[in-house]
Amino acid sequence: MTSPIIRSTFRQDHPTPSADLDLAVLLEPVILHSGATEGCEHLPSLMWLTNRLQPRILTLIGASQSICETLSFFLHSHALPTRLEICQTPPINTADESGLYYLAAPLWQTETILDWLTQQARPAAGSNVFLFEGIHHAAEQSSIWQALKNIPDCSACTLTQGQGLGIVATNPVPASLAPLLSNRPNTQALAQQIRMRQFLAFTGESWLHKSLLSTTKARAIELESRLSTACEENRTLHLRAGWHSLQEKALEDKINALQSNIQKTQEHFQNFTQNMTTWRAGLEPARKGLSSLRGMARLAARILARKPPLLAEPPNIPALPPQPAPRAHPAVDTSKNHKNLNILFVAGEADTPGVHYRCERNAEACTLAGLSATWKECAAVNPDDIAWADILVLWRVAFSGHVSIMLDIARAQNTYVVFDTDDLTFLPHMARNSLIDGIRSIGATEERMESVFADMQRTLLQADSGFAPTDALADIMRVYRPVTHTVPNIYDTQTLQRSRLAYRIRQATPDDDIIRIGYATGSRTHQKDFAQISAVMAQFLHDTPNARLVLFNDKEHGKPVLLTKEFPELEAVSAQIEWRSMVPLQDLPAEIARFDIAIAPLETQSPFCNAKSELKFFESALAGVPCIVSPTTPFRQCIRHGVTGFLANTPQEWAAALRTLSADKTLRKTMARNAYHAILWPFGPQRQAQHLATLLPGLLSGVLAAKAMETLIARDGVSPRALPIVPEHDILFHQDRLEQSSVSVIIPCYNYAEFVLEALESVRTQTLYPLDLIVVDDGSTDHSVALVHDWMARHSQRFNRLLLLQTRTNSGLGGARNCAVTHVETAFFLPLDADNRLLPQACExxxxxxxxxxxxxxxxxxxxxxxxxxxxxxxxxxxxxxxVAGNYIDAMALVAKWAWAAAGGYYVSKDAMGWEDYDLWCTLAELGLSGTHVAETLAEYRLHNTSMTDTVTETSAHKQHLVTYVEHRHPWIRLVQRTAQERAESN
Incomplete structure (x- = not known):
């Protein structure tokens, strides 16, 4: 063979390689996409040659799937300008362009390959490089390989890794390959040639060993999976046994029913036979008396010849009952009340906190709605459970043999199946460390998570519809299950009570002048999330000596949930990091209440993070803590920037939000209060109960489903209520014994010094213990404030919580009431005007x-x-x-605080003051919320000429303005006053 000509027509040709052999390419991690190992020892050489030559086309002929997929990924990840072609036989017609060809054994070990290679080596074809797999076999010494090596105008060499790799390059040889292919190298070139071949051989062997190890691990995982499958099949057999037992019982019931019907038929037949015998016996004397008369004999003979139906017909024999039909779907019976529906929530991950949000709390909300509901761990579900359920909600349930049987039974029982998830757990391609950092953080493998996600997707595809906690996640689920509904995560009553008690304890604790920034992540899955603000947080702590970053340790092992070693910038401020032990979910409110600011950074560009729910926001709001969060879609939907929380995306926005909140204590309190009012209804059990009471029957069919659809569409078009307007005010008297009351009496007072003590005394004599009392002075000019303050000091022992507030400017009745309700920490409050009285049993x-x-x-x-x-x-x-026609309910009514928040509080308008209570009842009616009447006299309304009703509300000009204002807020009402005026104007 001739010495190689050092010239090339490749798109990019590196100069003759030095000692730098592109080790970064040679030593890249093994990525065998298909798991096969055939030919993998040649992958480093293929990747190195492709990177060095960057040919216009890379043709893989007969290569294994592992080689094809790995090189495809390599070209994509390195953004090389090379087009990949995959075929099983050598291409007949190729373009006149440079290329790199890889031929797997034994495709090239035929005589016809010589003609093909000679054709490719013609001068017009450009520079080409050919790689032949497996030349260390007998073919290496055969005439084929020798002929390949001796094709004119070509250069060749052999690499030793694995079963050997032959290289043939047509002249002009690319400069990058000249050291490998030179037949007469000088001493320096020879050393470089040996070094290149050794490196390529070494990396090839290394890949082979790693791939074999990977295959061994894969087999071990497969064996483990088979063991798991065997255990699953054992549980499946147990479930099938239960199902067969259920079928046997049903068959036994059918047989018993059939035997009962046969017995009844026999009894009817015996009665009929007995009646025939009695009839014949009664006819015998008549036959004997007429035997001498021929005519009568013939008549008797004709009568005797007639059939029994001439007599009374025998009793009806009941037909056998029909075969029992399958259990009717609850929607088929359109008259069926939705309260009879049975809902079973099935937890696929019962040992995680998510079961509380998606199973326990939703089951409790169904119970509040009047539905029958419970939840069970997936492995504990049996045929009787499925037979009981009308709707089955599968939360994070991965497909398995056990689940397959569950779904079969559900179909047989005509049970509606819903798949529920609170994360993107149904997209297998998302199981990548680059997309979900939590996979790396928790020590899982991509392969394992991909398998779990695939099983989740199988369950989703076999469900009738889907549930998701956010609109963003629901939109993605609809690709697989078009009928998917948003069912948000919520708090429960116990969490609300614990959070508010923790907030009260914090308010009663002396301030230590420390600003605590709390990051209450529940698992080690947020390293990349926190990485977005780590530098900002480090700088903030450095600039704010009294600031602390509160992080948590795993209580069981004492290891940090957030791995701060990945953030070296925090090392300089490590003394300002306050470590706490993780606590159970029920104790979390007390931990959150310690924060001054809560943070929830997320990767907004990550679809996984962008689908996460709002629970970090509403749990902080419950505990009276303002939030700074990343502007994911769910957070943008529920947070009003600068009002109920801060949305921060860039480092500059995070830094500004931290500085602003840490420097302004009043802003922190106001923002936390607004957030609390904003979440009290949307994320509460009452709203969830109302939503599920409509949604769940609507999943089925019939009249109830039609009504549910109408209601859901109407609610979707209603804009959320504004936040309650709370005027600025001061606290003049405050007492909190930290007991748990159920009722707070609130008294707005404006220049009622002559009556207010009677009102206060009527509260003191209430039979309900303990009791809270809040009085709001709305800018009185008389001595009301002094009277109330003195009375509270003397009677403080009677009450659990006792507050005297004073607005900074007169705000009107609605504003004064809102001030009071803002401080209510009980489930219910009772407004009492300062000139009225309660009877002793009113609250109770x-x-x-x-x-x-x-x-x-x-x-x-x-x-x-x-x-x-x-x-x-x-x-x-x-x-x-x-x-519709007017108000018939006085303001002296016991109101739930969540209902007040849902309505947006009392309206505040001094120009339309007087009908705040009527407006509240109308708003609650629009929300579909119910009231109740106690047919007992429990309060007293004072009539006097200085009352607001006489001096303001009922004056002609004010009354007309009041009517216009309320009708504008509630266009559906038809007040008599408006009708009379319009009639007068028309005349």
């Missing part, structure tokens, strides 16, 4: 009729103080349609 009797879904309860009210006897107020039963 009203609280007794309230449940978790009732928005308010009102009593009968006696009017006193007038010159004539006045009829009682509030003596009509609760009927929301009656509100």
């Amino acid at each position: 009797r009203l609280a007794a009729v309230m449940d978790d879904m009732t928005a308010y309860a009102y009593p009968i009210i006696h009017q006193f103080g007038g010159s004539e006897v006045s009829p009682p107020l509030g003596n009509k039963p609760w009927q929301p349609m009656t509100l």
Whole structure:
């Protein structure tokens, strides 16, 4: 063979290689996409040659799937300008362009390959490089290889890795390959040639060993999977046995029913036979008496010849009952009340906190809605459970043999199946460290997570519909299950109580002047999330000596949940990191309440993070802590930037938000209060119960489903209520014994010094213990404040919480009430005007009729103080349609705080003051929330000429403005005053 000509027509040709042999390419990690090992020892050489030559085309002929997929990934990840062609036989017609060809054994070990290679080696074809796999076999010494090596105008060499790799390059040989292919190298070139071949051989052997090790691990995982499958099949057999037992019982019931019917038929036949015998015996004397008369004999003979139906017909024989039909789907019976539906939530990961949010709390919300609901761990579900359920909700349930049987039974029982997840756990291609950093952080493998995600997807595809906690996640689920509904994560009553108690304890604790920034991540899956703000946080701590970053350790092992060693910038401020031990979910509110600011950084560009729910926001809000969060879609939907929280995306925005909140304590309190009011209804159990009461029957069919669809569409078009307007105010008296009351009485007072003590005394004599009392002075100019303050000091022992507030400027009745309700820490509050009185049992009797879904309860009210006897107020039963014509419910009603928040509080308008309570009842009616009536006289309404009703509300000009204002807020009402005015104007 001739010496190689050092010239090339490749698109990019590196100069003759030095000692730098592109080790970064040679030593890249083994990535065998298909798991096969055939030819993998040649992958480093292929990747190195492709990177050095960058040919216009790389043709793989007969290569294994592992080589094809790995090189495809290599070209994509390195953005090389090379086009990849994959074929099983040598291409007949090739373009006149430079290329790199790889031929697997034994495709090239035929005589025809010589003609093909000679054709490719023609001068017009350009520079080509050919690689032949497996030349160390007998073919290496054969005439074929010798002929290949001796083709004119070609240069060749052999690499030793694995079964050997032959290289043939047509002249002009690329400069990068000249050291490998030179036949007469000088001493320096020879050393370089040996070094190149040794490196290529070494890396090839290394890849082979790593791939074999990977295959061994894969087989070990497969064996482990088979063992797991065997255990699963054992549980499946147990479930099938239960199912067969259920079928045997049903068959036994059918047989018993059939035997019972046969017995009844036999009894009917015996009765019929006995009746025939009696009939024949009664006819015998007549036959004997007429035997001498021929005509009568013939008549008797004809009668005897007739069939029995001439007599009374025998009793009806009941037909056998039909075969029992499959259990009817609850939607088929359109008259069936939704309260009879049975809902079973099935937890696929019962040992994780998510089961509380997606199973326990949703089951409790269903119970609040009047549905029958419970939850079970997936492995514990049996055929009887599925037979009981009308709707089966599978949360994070990965497909398995056990689940397959569950789904078969559900179909046989006509049970509706919903797949529920709170993360992107159903997209196998998402199981990559580059997309979900948590895979790396928790020590899992991509292969394992991909398998779990694939099994989740199988369950989703076999469900009838899907549930997701956010709109963003629901939108992605709809690609696989078009019928997917958003069912948000919520808090429960216990969490609300614990959070508010922790908040009260924090308010009663002396301030230590430390600003605590809390990062309450629940698992070691947020390293990349925190990486976005690590430098900002380090700088903030450096600039703010009294600031602390609160992080958590795993209580069981004492290891940090956030691995700070990955953030060296925090080392300089490590003294300002406060470490706490992780606590159970029920104790989390107390930990959050310690924070001054809560943070929730997320990768906004990650689809996984962008689908996460809002629970970090609403749990912090419950505990009275303001939040700084990344602007993911769910957070943008529920947070008003600068009002209920801060949305921060860039480092500059995070730094500004941290500085602003840490420097302004008043802003922190205001923002936390706004956030609390904003989440109290949307993420509460009452709203979830209302939503599920409509949604779950709507999953089925029939009249209830049609009504549910109408309601869901109507609710979707309603804009959220504004936040309650809370005027600025000061606290003049504050007492909190940290007990748990159920009712707070709130008294707005404006220049009622002559009456307010009577109102206070009526509260003190209430039979309900313990009790909270909040008085708001709305800018009085008389001595009301001094009277109330003195009275509270003397009677403080009677009350659990006792507050005296004063607005900074007169804000009107609605503003004063909102000030009071803001400080209410009980489930219910009772407004009492300062000139009215409560009867001793008012709070106790009203609280007794309230449940978790009732928005308010009102009593009968006696009017006193007038010159004539006045009829009682509030003596009509609760009927929301009656509100169309006007108000019939006085403000002295026990109201749930969540209902007040849902309505956006009392309206604040001094120009339309007086109908704040009527507006509240109308708003609650629009939300579909119910009230209840207590048909007892429990309060007293004072009639006097200085009351607001007489001096403001009922004046002609104010009344007309009031009517216009309320009608504008509620266009559906038809007030008599408006109708009369329009009639007068038309005349």
